[in-house]
Ligand SMILES: Nc1ncnc2c1ncn2[C@@H]1O[C@H](COP(=O)(O)OP(=O)(O)OP(=O)(O)O)[C@@H](O)[C@H]1O
């Protein structure tokens with residue numbers, strides 16, 4: 093219980109801090125949203141009127157506080173450019189980006205954990221060098237490049253999906269899924285390679301520990317040493333790593349969304365920044381921060397389930 | 410009965426042999442001591458008997474026969490079927506020798522899981538029984554604990570329990586009490602003595618403390634730089650050491666203790 097409260101507190105502090113910093117960043121960075129909206133030939137009176145309408149005439153701190161109060165009462169404000177509530181604008185895009193991240197994450201887990209174990213079995217074998225080279229290659233290939241490659245082969249030649257024309261979940265859930273699946277492949281390849289590499293080295297380290305010798309002395313074969321003892325012990329590090337991956341995925345999806353024409357949060361964020369649509373940017377940044385802390389919390393909770401030593405420190409479980 | 414004949418082991422990355430031609434026998438129901446300073450080859454000897462030698466990393470020759478069955482050159486599969494069932498091992502550091510993420514009870518019952526077809530409940534019953542036998546208080550609670558929740562002494566009792574739960578013909582104890590404080594050490598020695606008396610399990614007890622060995626073992630082998638420099642009745646070696654090295658080991662023992670036990 094205490095642990096949960098601590099985590100929620102951390103979440104709140106992070107979000108307040110992040111939102112304040114973005115607010116501050118926009119205050120410092122040049123570029124006036126009002127001039128942006130009205131164009132260069134607007135009269136000073138028009139500009140002043142719009143500033144008042146948007147509340148930009150008030151001092152920085154009072155603007156921030158009223159934003160924060162609105163945020164906690166569920167009001168993310170109104171977009172400057174679209175004159176619509178921010179939540180209405182971003183909720184459908186948020187769903188797309190979340191779906192993309194979760195599909196990628198599922199791919200990463202489903203592929204890299206078996207592959208990590210498999211890759212350990214190769215240690216010292218004749219193909220180990222080939223494996224290492226392939227792993228390096230996968231780690232180095234940037235998602236946008238895979239994105240271009242996949243849109244070309246599967247989109248242009250094989251016509252499995254149409255890059256740039258995302259059907260939307262309401263219209264065509266299957267097609268949308270295929271579209272997101274290809275984006276997820278681009279996102280996950282380098283991360284799968286990293287996870288496999290780190291799993292393999294963790295397993296190698298664990299295999300040298302004393303409890304492995306005990307396990308062998310009791311008659312465990314290599315496979316059951318691995319599955320009954322070593323794998324679980326390796327998992328703590330892997331889960332932490334996967335938590336970081338989950339946190340990064342949303343940010344990483346921005347680039348892939350651009351390449352494959354997916355109308356997610358990432359694309360919208362980039363557009364909103366260039367339009368100086370502060371309320372939208374602010375909301376997206378806070379959601380990203382929330383996501384990052386949430387990912388950390390999840391990996392923490394999973395690790396506490398795996399490793400009883402992490403439950404020490406008077407917190408109940 | 411265990412017979413070791415002219416055992417040689419050399420690690421490929423070393424010039425000197427870790428074990429340089431040793432021979433000894435442990436009769437059924439006997440506890441034999443093996444003493445020697447650090448690096449003399451005690452652990453390597455025990456590991457080769459247990460079939461835990463990293464074979465790819467060393468050259469070896471000689472014979473290790475347990476009830477006539479060759480262990481040194483045995484196939485991996487055969488060794489696995491004997492691990493835990495015919496030979497039990499207890500290591501020096503109970504904390505690191507246990508899997509930190511597995512309940513102590515499950516670890517004690519692991520040998521049963523591997524070598525018998527007992528059901529989960531039957532295994533649990535056996536584990537609780539062996540825990541009582543090694544004098545672990547409140548076995549039901551200990552069963553559910555993780556290694557970090559128990560003291561070193563309790564863990565070592567659990568390790569001994571895990572090694573004898575299926576009644577092996579030989580128990581190898583590699584400095585099982587070195588990491589424990591003196592009172593606990595004495596209790597563990599008593600426990601081993603009782604197990605030997607009641608169950609008749611043969612043991613090889615390794616220590617670098619001749620005084621400890623004397624409390625437990627009728628016979629002792631003294632090892633130095635891979636060789637046995639002395640082998641015989643413990644009291645004989647203790648009071649009439651033939652080799653200057655054994656003398657050195659005995660001289661290190663507090664004299665008060667020596668006088669008390671002088672006949
Ligand atoms: N895996 C290994 N590779 C190379 N050399 C090894 C290996 N294991 C042991 N040795 C060497 O073999 C010799 C005997 O070591 P061993 O561990 O048997 O000594 P010990 O008598 O058990 O000492 P201690 O009292 O410190 O446990 C040492 O010189 C050691 O360095």
Ligand SMILES: [Mg+2]
Nearest residue numbers: 451452453583
């Ligand atoms: Mg040793």
